Each structure stands twice: as C-alpha cells, then as structure tokens.
Amino acid sequence: MFEDLAERKKQARRVVRQLKKDYPDAECALNYDSPFQLLIATILSAQCTDVRVNIVTKDLFAKYPDADAMAAAPVKTLEKIIQTTGFFRNKAKNIHAASQALVDQYDGEVPQDLESLVELPGVGRKTANVVLGTAFGIASGIVVDTHVGRLTKRMGLTNKTDAVKIEQQLLEVIPKKEWVDFSHRLIHHGRAICAARKPKCDQCHFKKFCPQIGVE
DNA sequence: ATCCCGAGGG
DNA sequence: CCCTCTGGAT
Incomplete structure (x- = not known):
C-alpha cells in the first residue's frame, strides 16, 4: 500500500x-424493479454470482414482487426457489423475516438510512450501502x-x-x-x-x- | 481446489 | 480474530 x-x-x-x-x-448488474427487490437481490448475492441471482429473482419476484407478498410466502417455498444461490436456508429465513419487518415497521417500504437497514435480518453494511447508493442515490458509504x-x-x-x-x-x-x-x-x-x-x-x-x- | 456484489455468531 | 452457512462455475 x-x-x-x-x-x-x-x-x-x-x-x-x-x-x-x-x-x-x-x-448495478442485479435486476430489480423497486428498492425492495434490490434489497432482496443483494441479500441473495452473498457468495454467488450476479448472473445466478438474476436467474433466481426472475421467478422469485414474479411470485412475490413486494414485501407483503414475500412476508406471506412459506419459507420452504422460498428455499426451493433460491436454492441454487447457496446458503439458501439462511437466505430464505432472512428475506422472509426482513420482509415481515418491513411490513411491520415501515408499511412495506424500504427505509432510507443505514442504521435502519442494518437492523434488518441478513442486511449488513455492504447490502445497506448497495440499496442506499443504487436505489436511492444516497452515498452513505x-x-x-x-x-x-x-x-x-x-x-x-x-x-x-x-x-x-x-x-x-x-x-x-x-x-x-x-x-x-x-x-x-x-x-x-x-x-x-x-x-x-x-x-x-x-x-x-x-x-x-x-x-x-x-x-x- | 478456488471463487462468487456476505452476514451472523462465538 | 475465527468459524459456519451452500451451490454452481471454472
């Protein structure tokens, strides 16, 4: 250095x-139609290529396009859809719980500050910075x-x-x-x-x- | 065998 | 700091 x-x-x-x-x-190379979808796609991208994430999210977002639908989805069904992205049990649990938290605390919307985002299950600094920067144009890191x-x-x-x-x-x-x-x-x-x-x-x-x- | 737009827990 | 979670691609 x-x-x-x-x-x-x-x-x-x-x-x-x-x-x-x-x-x-x-x-951003991840496909999404909303801040919520970018959040989910980014959670799925852990140790996985963006190409594979986009294959999976095409089906996932067709069935569960927003936080309300995702929170209502059976975790087992989510596991099957996202299986090929790896870490699928953790990721399914996290995207389900994060969606439920968005419904409960933010009326289904994605919060626009780092502290709130990082509190969501499965969301760390990297994912929070992706969502803030790419979906909202906020440079928080x-x-x-x-x-x-x-x-x-x-x-x-x-x-x-x-x-x-x-x-x-x-x-x-x-x-x-x-x-x-x-x-x-x-x-x-x-x-x-x-x-x-x-x-x-x-x-x-x-x-x-x-x-x-x-x-x- | 190593890497891919990590996060959570010990 | 370490470890675990996981499948696909090269």
Whole structure:
C-alpha cells in the first residue's frame, strides 16, 4: 500500500480517473424493479454470482414482487426457489423475516438510512450501502464486496482484509461524489479484467500505476 | 481446489 | 480474530 496519505490520495485520483474512462456507464448488474427487490437481490448475492441471482429473482419476484407478498410466502417455498444461490436456508429465513419487518415497521417500504437497514435480518453494511447508493442515490458509504476488496488492495489503496476497515481507508481518499460509481466500476473491472484467479494484466489500463500487490 | 456484489455468531 | 452457512462455475 501507499503508506503516506497524500500518496494514497494521489493513487486514488489515478484510479478514479481511469475507472471513469474505462467504465463511464457502469451500473448495478442485479435486476430489480423497486428498492425492495434490490434489497432482496443483494441479500441473495452473498457468495454467488450476479448472473445466478438474476436467474433466481426472475421467478422469485414474479411470485412475490413486494414485501407483503414475500412476508406471506412459506419459507420452504422460498428455499426451493433460491436454492441454487447457496446458503439458501439462511437466505430464505432472512428475506422472509426482513420482509415481515418491513411490513411491520415501515408499511412495506424500504427505509432510507443505514442504521435502519442494518437492523434488518441478513442486511449488513455492504447490502445497506448497495440499496442506499443504487436505489436511492444516497452515498452513505462505499460498497466493499469481494471485488472491491481485492482490487483496492492490489492497487495499493488499502492494506486491510476486513471489509469495514477497507471501507474506512477508502472513505479517506475517495471524494464523496464518487462513492457510488466507484464500487460499480471496480466491480465491472474485477469481473472483466482484474479477476481473482487469472487477472488479464496484459489488457489492463491500470497496469501503469498498479503496484500489483497480491498478484503473482 | 478456488471463487462468487456476505452476514451472523462465538 | 475465527468459524459456519451452500451451490454452481471454472
């Protein structure tokens, strides 16, 4: 990592500039028609590709499009529909309980602040930041998923492993107006070029200023 | 064998 | 800090 904060900020500016150049229109890859659906899709995305989440949510949202319908669904039925996303018992229990909490406490709507979102079962900082940033356009933090964690470490913007600590270090060097797009663009770059196993460094436009920490 | 837009519990 | 939950793709 770049030890000096000023150096880290300089590196952050290079990264943000290149991200804008390479991925000007990066957006959320999960399919949804409402904040509620984005919330559920994001809960399902834990340790699962967005492609598979979209396959599952097509059926799930056709049957249970909103919090009222999802809260009324049998958990066993939810388990069957979302089975292929992995962790399906926990996820089914959580999306059912979270939907019930939305009905009970928020009249079926999704709250627009981080503290309320994180209290919902199955919703952590990452999921809450996705919903706030993408569905509501509220920059309350930076989404740190497996891609953002891996790429920011390789690019020298953090030396941490814990997602919350990575986010703290990123918040120091990324301007607030960039927070939402920063994650989306990094995630696209992580899938297309800077993959976990076989990063395509020969095709990477970030190579000229990438310390390549963690890449063999 | 490792990774995928994690969260909760110990 | 650690562990567990889980299936599909490569």
